[in-house]
Amino acid sequence: xxxxxxxRFRSEFLELHPxxxxxxxxxLLKETRLQIYTYxxxxxxxxxxxxxxxxxxxxxxxxxxxxxxxxxxxxxSTDDAVDIMNILERNQIASYLTLMNREEAKEIKNLLHxxxxxxxxxxxxxxxxxxxxxxxxxxxxxxRDEAPDAETIYYVFVIDDDKRLVGVISLRDLIISEEDxxxxxxxxxxxxxxxxxxxxxxxxxxxxxxxxxxxxVVDFKKHLLGIITVDDILDVMDEEASDDYxxxxxxxxxxxxxxxxxxxxxxxxxxxxxxxxxxxxxxxxIGQFEETIAEVALLAVFIPxxxxxxxxxGTQALAVTVRGIATGDVMSEGxxxxxxxxxxxxxxxxxxxxxxxxxxxxxxxxxxxxxxxVVVGVSIMASLIVATIAGSFLPxxxxxxxxxxxxxxxxxxxxxxxxxxxxIYFGLATTFMEYLT
Amino acid sequence: xxxxxxxRFRSEFLELHPxxxxxxxxxLLKETRLQIYTYxxxxxxxxxxxxxxxxxxxxxxxxxxxxxxxxxxxxxSTDDAVDIMNILERNQIASYLTLMNREEAKEIKNLLHxxxxxxxxxxxxxxxxxxxxxxxxxxxxxxRDEAPDAETIYYVFVIDDDKRLVGVISLRDLIISEEDxxxxxxxxxxxxxxxxxxxxxxxxxxxxxxxxxxxxVVDFKKHLLGIITVDDILDVMDEEASDDYxxxxxxxxxxxxxxxxxxxxxxxxxxxxxxxxxxxxxxxxIGQFEETIAEVALLAVFIPxxxxxxxxxGTQALAVTVRGIATGDVMSEGxxxxxxxxxxxxxxxxxxxxxxxxxxxxxxxxxxxxxxxVVVGVSIMASLIVATIAGSFLPxxxxxxxxxxxxxxxxxxxxxxxxxxxxIYFGLATTFMEYLT
Numbered sequence: 001x002x003x004x005x006x007x008r009f010r011s012e013f014l015e016l017h018p019x020x021x022x023x024x025x026x027x028l029l030k031e032t033r034l035q036i037y038t039y040x041x042x043x044x045x046x047x048x049x050x051x052x053x054x055x056x057x058x059x060x061x062x063x064x065x066x067x068x069x070x071x072x073x074x075x076x077s078t079d080d081a082v083d084i085m086n087i088l089e090r091n092q093i094a095s096y097l098t099l100m101n102r103e104e105a106k107e108i109k110n111l112l113h114x115x116x117x118x119x120x121x122x123x124x125x126x127x128x129x130x131x132x133x134x135x136x137x138x139x140x141x142x143x144r145d146e147a148p149d150a151e152t153i154y155y156v157f158v159i160d161d162d163k164r165l166v167g168v169i170s171l172r173d174l175i176i177s178e179e180d181x182x183x184x185x186x187x188x189x190x191x192x193x194x195x196x197x198x199x200x201x202x203x204x205x206x207x208x209x210x211x212x213x214x215x216x217v218v219d220f221k222k223h224l225l226g227i228i229t230v231d232d233i234l235d236v237m238d239e240e241a242s243d244d245y246x247x248x249x250x251x252x253x254x255x256x257x258x259x260x261x262x263x264x265x266x267x268x269x270x271x272x273x274x275x276x277x278x279x280x281x282x283x284x285x286i287g288q289f290e291e292t293i294a295e296v297a298l299l300a301v302f303i304p305x306x307x308x309x310x311x312x313x314g315t316q317a318l319a320v321t322v323r324g325i326a327t328g329d330v331m332s333e334g335x336x337x338x339x340x341x342x343x344x345x346x347x348x349x350x351x352x353x354x355x356x357x358x359x360x361x362x363x364x365x366x367x368x369x370x371x372x373x374v375v376v377g378v379s380i381m382a383s384l385i386v387a388t389i390a391g392s393f394l395p396x397x398x399x400x401x402x403x404x405x406x407x408x409x410x411x412x413x414x415x416x417x418x419x420x421x422x423x424i425y426f427g428l429a430t431t432f433m434e435y436l437t
Numbered sequence: 438x439x440x441x442x443x444x445r446f447r448s449e450f451l452e453l454h455p456x457x458x459x460x461x462x463x464x465l466l467k468e469t470r471l472q473i474y475t476y477x478x479x480x481x482x483x484x485x486x487x488x489x490x491x492x493x494x495x496x497x498x499x500x501x502x503x504x505x506x507x508x509x510x511x512x513x514s515t516d517d518a519v520d521i522m523n524i525l526e527r528n529q530i531a532s533y534l535t536l537m538n539r540e541e542a543k544e545i546k547n548l549l550h551x552x553x554x555x556x557x558x559x560x561x562x563x564x565x566x567x568x569x570x571x572x573x574x575x576x577x578x579x580x581r582d583e584a585p586d587a588e589t590i591y592y593v594f595v596i597d598d599d600k601r602l603v604g605v606i607s608l609r610d611l612i613i614s615e616e617d618x619x620x621x622x623x624x625x626x627x628x629x630x631x632x633x634x635x636x637x638x639x640x641x642x643x644x645x646x647x648x649x650x651x652x653x654v655v656d657f658k659k660h661l662l663g664i665i666t667v668d669d670i671l672d673v674m675d676e677e678a679s680d681d682y683x684x685x686x687x688x689x690x691x692x693x694x695x696x697x698x699x700x701x702x703x704x705x706x707x708x709x710x711x712x713x714x715x716x717x718x719x720x721x722x723i724g725q726f727e728e729t730i731a732e733v734a735l736l737a738v739f740i741p742x743x744x745x746x747x748x749x750x751g752t753q754a755l756a757v758t759v760r761g762i763a764t765g766d767v768m769s770e771g772x773x774x775x776x777x778x779x780x781x782x783x784x785x786x787x788x789x790x791x792x793x794x795x796x797x798x799x800x801x802x803x804x805x806x807x808x809x810x811v812v813v814g815v816s817i818m819a820s821l822i823v824a825t826i827a828g829s830f831l832p833x834x835x836x837x838x839x840x841x842x843x844x845x846x847x848x849x850x851x852x853x854x855x856x857x858x859x860x861i862y863f864g865l866a867t868t869f870m871e872y873l874t
Contacts, residue, residue, distance in 0.1 A: 017647060140612075144613055147612065148613075171608060175581055208668075208671040231650075233671065234667070237671065242760060245756060246756065248686060248756070249752045249756030250752070250753060251756055260778070261781035264757070264778065264782040265782050269789060269790075271749070272746065272753075273789075273790070275745070279746060280742065283739055283741070286738045286741070287735070287738045290738065297734070300734075301720045304719045308851070312687060312712050312851075313705070320686075341701065344698035345705070348699065349702050353706075353709055353710070360717060364717075364721075414745065414748075415745065
């Protein structure tokens with residue numbers, strides 16, 4: 001990148017899609033990047049930044065001249081600007097806001113108040129709005145004026161004289177309407193909207209079910225606050241899926257690819273330590289049965305099998321229920337009916353696995369270990385039933401108590417089921433000791 | 438719903454959003470539904486059907502008059518029609534295709550050839566295409582004609598005289614261009630496209646990264662075959678997330694909410710039976726150490742803890758890697774570097790957990806059980822290291838071999854790690870037996 005090739009660099013680089021520009025950009029040396037900042041205008045740089053991962057942006061923004069950064073914030077769509085601001089330090093935010101265009105800064109300040117993961121935090125304020133009394137011609141002219149700044153022009157929102165949302169009209173309908181018709185005659189009055197406090201996951205579900213490209217967000221008086229566009233929803237869906245997945249595997253914040261082993265260990269260790277202590281509960285319990293084990297050492301052989309099967313079944317039931325809560329299926333069915341069905345499922349799987357293991361033990365140890373086989377088989381059966389019920393009941397309970405059910409991650413359910421299954425197994429074995437020796 | 442209220446029903450029902458109509462519809466009795474089919478036109482019914490879950494559609498379609506159903510297929514967008522056809526019986530498909538409009542039937546037949554989960558299977562053929570030599574005015578007129586049938590009009594694809602894709606122009610750009618400009622001057626020539634055989638997951642990633650509302654699909658000569666719209670991508674993302682999640686929990690096809698316990702058991706039992714046999718491997722291995730256990734029964738106490746910790750760590754590493762493959766992070770980093778880092782992560786977590794457990798054992802059993810503590814601690818350390826490597830190496834290996842890495846589900850990794858950790862534990866214990874007794 002020599003000084004005299006600025007023009008060539010600009011013409012070649014700017015022809016690329018901003019996502020590709022962003023990828024190239026991240027692979028450059030810091031010095032080269034600093035040089036490029038002087039070649040690009042704030043709005044060109046803003047387009048590139050919109051395609052960065054959030055974690056990379058903070059580094060990029062911080063290394064820039066603050067005035068240049070503030071100009072970029074002016075150019076970014078408000079929702080992206082807010083996302084970036086949210087990961088910066090408090091004093092950084094303040095300094096950028098003071099350097100920014102006053103109008104833009106005010107809008108961003110308003111948006112910064114919304115809690116993370118709510119409709120308010122992902123909405124943008126750059127939408128096109130028309131009055132219901134305009135003609136189609138006026139609306140189209142207004143649209144053309146607003147188009148360069150708007151996040152989407154494919155939906156135009158319609159307000160009445162009190163600025164309340166009364167309808168929506170798609171660009172498709174605008175185009176096929178006659179120019180002298182009035183907006184209120186063409187618009188759809190049944191407009192679906194969200195409140196600023198709504199959870200982003202429910203917004204994603206709404207947009208997916210209704211096939212919306214944009215959804216208006218209103219306050220309690222139905223004044224339009226912003227819109228949520230489908231490209232943001234793609235990110236939300238990715239985030240939420242990643243989130244549920246992480247929790248099932250007990251890793252914190254999996255989204256960010258770890259750069260060092262220490263980072264990775266930091267995310268996994270807290271869970272592992274908790275699970276270690278939970279595991280000690282199981283160990284202590286088995287410790288109570290030390291004498292039983294000393295007498296029939298063969299009993300110990302089946303501990304991991306029984307605990308493992310209970311853990312696996314519990315995880316299955318947990319995953320089905322957490323997913324059912326996420327898709328809303330659970331709500332439409334009723335918790336009681338679901339629990340009944342899960343209990344029956346546990347019974348079916350329990351009986352089949354229990355009988356299978358009895359046959360395996362007999363095949364392995366001979367018919368004289370029939371009693372051991374029965375103890376193992378009955379333990380597996382009982383454990384599977386209890387584990388299935390626990391796996392489906394706990395998330396439902398947490399959901400009712402307004403705790404995110406995905407927190408009851410796989411390993412936790414597994415440990416609870418370990419404990420239950422060990423008690424059942426050694427309880428049975430100790431009771432029928434005389435037949436086992 | 439009396440005979441004379443048809444008009445009132447129509448006016449009230451049709452004012453609702455099709456998604457709401459679909460929900461109402463599904464809760465009706467079969468007789469009422471059969472009656473409604475006579476009130477609604479095929480295209481009104483088609484709009485409702487587009488918002489059904491696929492599983493419900495087959496029932497609905499089958500209960501209709503076949504001629505009415507065929508008319509609905511004519512009205513549906515081709516991608517939705519193909520999705521529905523794909524879950525019907527072969528002879529049903531044939532009979533609907535013969536009853537359909539010949540043109541539509543031919544397009545659907547073509548699309549039915551694409552494999553599931555490829556770009557071809559989710560694309561639609563209802564798009565707007567213009568020649569590069571048209572003026573903006575001609576293009577807009579053409580767009581207005583095509584608008585009622587097109588799946589999206591927000592992107593118009595541009596072809597040359599050989600019908601090859603040469604560009605794309607957004608409706609936004611069309612609207613702000615002068616009417617007498619030529620399309621080829623306004624269009625963007627750097628159009629991103631997919632091949633019909635591309636995997637739907639990679640398409641979803643592409644559309645999310647580039648923020649596209651629609652993506653063209655071409656054949657090897659760059660002839661336009663269809664487009665994929667963002668609303669279909671929302672469904673794809675949901676499906677893929679659900680899929681990865683199911684596999685981590687070892688449940689087949691979790692998406693469909695189970696209607697009976699037998700259905701639920703059918704999806705879980707195959708996995709449970711496999712895991713039962715895998716668990717028997719662990720049991721057989723421990724069986725080899727029966728004498729060791731008989732001598733020091735206390736050893737058995739820590740089996741679930743060690744196996745459980747190895748399983749949890751393995752699941753964490755697995756989940757991070759599977760997710761990394763899904764987001765493409767793994768590719769950009771290189772497998773070797775990733776493995777090195779995971780090994781180091783395993784070492785860090787292993788040492789910390791190992792030391793913790795030694796302290797716990799001493800606190801619990803007294804200082805004279807120091808050797809037991811060390812055996813347990815070292816086993817946990819070694820297991821954690823091996824489990825972390827296995828959890829991250831196996832998915833990478835499977836990915837290289839073109840097997841879906843998510844198949845290496847949580848429980849499988851857990852069982853493999855159970856086996857490894859038990860060998861380490863009892864191997865150590867047997868070697869240092871003299872110090873333990």
